[in-house]
Amino acid sequence: MLVIWGRKNSVNVQKVLWCCEEMNLAYRRIDAGGAFGVVDTAEYRNLNPNGLVPTIEDDGFVLWESNAIVRYLAAKHSAGDLWSDDLRTRANGDRWMDWSTSTFWPAIRTLFLGLVRTAPENRDPKAMEEARVKTAGVLAAVDGYLSSHEFLSGERWAAASGAG
Numbered sequence: 001m002l003v004i005w006g007r008k009n010s011v012n013v014q015k016v017l018w019c020c021e022e023m024n025l026a027y028r029r030i031d032a033g034g035a036f037g038v039v040d041t042a043e044y045r046n047l048n049p050n051g052l053v054p055t056i057e058d059d060g061f062v063l064w065e066s067n068a069i070v071r072y073l074a075a076k077h078s079a080g081d082l083w084s085d086d087l088r089t090r091a092n093g094d095r096w097m098d099w100s101t102s103t104f105w106p107a108i109r110t111l112f113l114g115l116v117r118t119a120p121e122n123r124d125p126k127a128m129e130e131a132r133v134k135t136a137g138v139l140a141a142v143d144g145y146l147s148s149h150e151f152l153s154g155e156r157w158a159a160a161s162g163a164g
């Protein structure tokens with residue numbers, strides 16, 4: 001059975017869990033990262049030298065990087081559906097998944113960590129406001145795309161439709 005290493009409250013683990021749920025794919029999840037630790041053990045570093053979650057093991061095949069995992073699982077279990085047969089639908093999705101990692105996350109990171117992971121008394125309001133403004137700016141690209149497309153993957157629901 002597919003094994004997913006990673007705590008449920010990680011946004012990157014959630015991408016993988018969401019993908020599995022969409023496909024009704026059975027899996028076993030092992031808590032790792034954050035308060036659970038594990039990611040600094042030699043056993044885990046052997047699977048993922050970055051010491052981050054998620055990581056999957058699929059019949060001896062090990063993979064990390066959440067977007068790569070989503071693409072792998074969708075291609076393996078949902079060809080023609082979540083893993084579209086249409087090259088351009090897949091490319092649209094790939095584009096937004098890459099954008100999410102390269103543009104959206106760097107913009108929203110300070111805001112997310114401040115609001116979700118930091119006690120109110122320890123927050124840095126100035127840095128969070130700067131992040132809010134930056135995030136609103138980069139999200140304009142999403143608004144623009146979705147003004148003429150149903151999903152981030154184009155006109156149909158596909159693997160990257162939930163990117164970001």
Ligand SMILES: N[C@@H](CCC(=O)N[C@@H](CS)C(=O)NCC(=O)O)C(=O)O
Pocket residue numbers: 010011012013032033034039051052053054064065066067101
């Ligand atoms: N680009 C990586 C980022 C992975 C990442 O940063 N994961 C965070 C959780 S969202 C992590 O492992 N943080 C350390 C920890 O949880 O101990 C991916 O998409 O998988």
